[in-house]
Amino acid sequence: MSTNLIFEDAPDLAGSLFKNIVEHASDGILVVDYDGYVMLSNPAIAAIFQRHQDEFQGKLFGFPIATGAPVEIDILRKDGLLATAEMRVSEAYWERERVYIAILRDITERKQLETALRLAQEEFATLCHCxxxxxxxxxxxxxxxxxxxxxxxxxxxxxxxxxxxxxxxxxxxxxxxxxxxxxxxxxxxxxxxxxxxxxxxxxxxxxxxxxxxxxxxxxxxxxxxxxxxxxxxxxxRDAERLRLSGKIFENTQECILVTDAEGVIFSVNPAFVAVTGFTSEEAVGRKPTLLNSGRHDKAFYAEMWHSLIAYGQWRGEIWNRRKNGEIYPEWINISAIHDAHGKVSHYVAVFSDISKVKENEARLQRLADFDLLTGLPNRFLFQDHAELALAQAARNGKQVAILFLDLDHFKTINDSFGHRAGDQVLIEVARRLDGCLRASDTLARFGGDEFNAVLPDIDTPAAAASVAEKIIASLSTPFLIEGQALQVGISIGIAIYPRDGVQIDALALAADAAMYQAKEQGRNSYRIFASDAALFGTRER
Amino acid sequence: MESKTQYHLKLFVVGSSPRTEQAIASLKRICEDEFPGCYELVVIDVLSQPALAEEMKILATPTLIKERPLPARRIIGDFSDKESVLAGMGLLVR
CATH class of the missing domain: 3.30.450.20 (PAS domain)
Incomplete structure (x- = not known):
């Protein structure tokens, strides 16, 4: 069926050509009169509007306006969908009547692509920005x-x-x-x-x-x-910190033991292995009780846990047992580690074996109380023992003898045979003197060639005198020092508690005085404090 | 008594796209310039009133229908140029 009115009366070549172009144009073509009624439409128009061409022919479309540039219009398609078209308008004359030619190009797809592209760009830009x-x-x-x-x-x-x-x-x-x-x-x-x-x-x-x-x-x-x-x-940085922490854990001299919140060992370091003797495999998965020495009671551990729970920390000295059964002291610091929610996740115990420290402490104690050369108690320890003896005697109503002993002419030995020989003599003297005393007696060296003895619990002053005699006799055998036979005498002063005084100082003075009397009497003798000198006299050998 | 309103206009648009907004703004400006106080511009969204659009045989938007003064006229396309719009509505002496 013919679709246009224009060409029906113009079957010439130009008309046929024009008809062809209009029929096959991909753009929609509408020719309308001044009142907006359609005079001509082509198949492309029908396609754009999805309407039959009959719906245009002679029907009202409207007066198209597009000044200059093409204008975009919305197309209401028959199927209810919207399309977008670009409209160009030009004027022409047909049979002396002014007509308006609207060329419509469907740009729906292009617009959709543009929109999709714009959205994609916006999405991408937003993503990039955020x-x-x-x-x-x-x-x-x-x-x-x-x-x-x-x-x-x-x-x-x-x-x-x-x-x-x-x-x-x-x-x-x-x-x-x-x-x-x-x-x-x-x-x-x-x-x-x-x-x-x-x-x-x-x-x-x-x-x-x-x-x-x-x-x-x-x-x-x-x-x-x-x-x-x-x-x-x-x-x-975190990785580096972790690596460093690992190195510290591996290389520190301190033993480190980490448990979980339930107290099950999670990890131990090489120092732990070296000190306790337990390998990592033996320790991990077990509880720290495997180190228990049995030296501490339940109350000790209860106090420790109380401190850990209340303050997150406990430190102190604890005795533990090595794998080989040896018990040793350690100084330990236990801290609770909390997770992000403040809940305890681990406990870390850092400790060191302080048995060496303990030994050193004991050595220092000996240095403080004992004479280094002879191993005898020194002045301070003597003072303690003497006071203890006096206090006991005061309670029991007993007597105590304080002896002041001084070697005769010891300086000569030092001068003639040297200090080494002198020291040897002092060591041997100490040994012999000690041999003359009971276990309950205390013999001390006060320095140089001065010795003191306290004899607790004696029945009579005469008992002290007999000890003094025994001592003098013990030194009568010469000492064999570096191939030489050396002999040394001793002068002894004796004071008796409570007769010659009740204070240690007074008794020491009395014994000292008695010793000088013995020296004056010709040495190698003993003398009981003067108040009773007449009774017991002096004895020389 | 005769109503003051002499110009009855119906504008058919789609949704509220920039194109729609521009068409409304252009027409308001023209009306205020040319028919101040004596016009009525009704904007109809064909998406919310499809039946009306169908009844009025609206094929594309923006379409403006001048109902009064008679004769009624219908224009379609670009409303940004006052002269073209007035001419399209038959209100410009050519």
């Missing part, structure tokens, strides 16, 4: 085309400064790294998470992870490079 990762679009020469805020902060440059700069300008990676990356991209391959250290604009080093992939054009050539950069400084 992403915590640095995102860069680079040209093939590695110049920046696009950078997001995260990239700005990672590199320390603002967006404008970055544009057109190369990756090398932005950061100072090792050339080797950059060359490597370039080669990979040139081969059309992508880079996944390459970790490099670069310098920010202000010169501070930052560890970054770089992922990059080429964007290929239709011919498969790289048209650009998409690059994602992640600041991994924290991760690198």
């Amino acid at each position: 992403a915590p990762l640095g995102m860069l679009a680079l040209r093939t020469d590695w110049r920046v085309k696009l950078a997001n805020p995260a990239a700005e902060s990672i590199f320390g440059w603002n967006g404008d400064e970055m544009m057109g700069s190369t990756f090398l300008d932005l950061s100072v990676p090792l050339m080797q790294d950059l060359t490597e990356m370039k080669q990979v991209i040139q081969r059309g391959k992508s880079i996944m998470g390459k970790e490099i250290r670069h310098l920010r604009r202000d010169g501070t080093p930052v560890d970054i992870s770089v992922s990059a992939a080429p964007v290929l054009d239709e011919a498969g050539r790289a048209a650009g490079i998409m690059c994602i950069v992640e600041d991994i400084s924290h991760r690198v």
Whole structure:
């Protein structure tokens, strides 16, 4: 069926040509009169409106207005869908009547594509803007085309400064790294998470992870490079800190034992293995009770746990048992470790074997109380023992003898045979004197050739006198020192508690005085304090 | 008593796209300039009143129908140029 009125009366060549063009044009063509009624329409119009051509012919469309540029209009299709068309309008005359030609091009698909593209761009821009990762679009020469805020902060440059700069300008990676990356991209391959250290604009080093992939054009050539950069400084630092902590744990001299919240051993360090003798495999999974020495009672451990629960910490001395059964003292510090929610997750015990320290303490104690040369108690320990003896005697109504002993002419031995020989004599004298005393007696060296003895619990002063005689006799045998026979005499003064005094000082003075009397009487003798001198007299050998 | 309103206009649009907003703004400006205080412009969204659009045989938007003064006229397309719009509505002496 013929679709137009114009050509019916013009079957000439031009008319036929025009008809052909209109019939086959891909753009819709409407010719309307001044009142907006359709004089002519083509199949493309029917297609754009999804309506039959009969719906246009002679019907009211409207007076089309498009001044200058094409105008976009919405098309109400028969099927209820909307389409978009671009309309151009021109004027013409047909049979002296002015007509208006509207050319409509369906741009629905183009508009949809434009919208989709715009949305995609907006989505991408939003993603880029919000992403915590640095995102860069680079040209093939590695110049920046696009950078997001995260990239700005990672590199320390603002967006404008970055544009057109190369990756090398932005950061100072090792050339080797950059060359490597370039080669990979040139081969059309992508880079996944390459970790490099670069310098920010202000010169501070930052560890970054770089992922990059080429964007290929239709011919498969790289048209650009998409690059994602992640600041991994924290991760690198954490890893380094972890490595260091591990090293400290492994190498410290202190024993470290870590348990979980239930007290099950989680890990131990080599120092622990060295001190306790338990290997890591033997300790892990067990409880620290495997070290119990049995020296502490339940109350001790209860107090320890109380402190751990209440204050998160306990420190002190504890006796533990090694795998070989040996018991040793340790100084230990236990701390509770809390998780992010404040709940105890682990306990860490750091301890050291202090048996050496203990031994040293004991040695220092001996140094304080004993004479180094002879091993006899010194003045201070003697004082303690003497006071103890006097106190006991006061309670029991007994007597105590205080003896002051001084070697005769000891200086001569030192001068003639040397100090070494003198020391040997002193050691031997101490041994012989000690041999003359009971276990309950105390013999002390006061320095030089002065000795003192306290004889607790004696029945009579005569008992002390007989000890003095025994002592003098013990020294009558010469000492064999470095192949020489040496002999030394001794003068002894005796004071009796409570007869000659009740205070140790008074008794010491009395014994001292008696000893000088013995010296004056010709040495190698003893003398009981003067008040009773007549009764017991002196005795010389 | 005769109503003051002499110009009765109906504008058919689709939704509230920028194109719609622009058409409404252009027409308001023209009406305020040319027929201040004596016009009525009714905007009809064909999406919410499809039946009315169908009844009025609206084929494309924006379409403006000048119902009064007679004769009624219908224009379609770009309403940004005052002269073209007035001419289209038959209100310009050519």
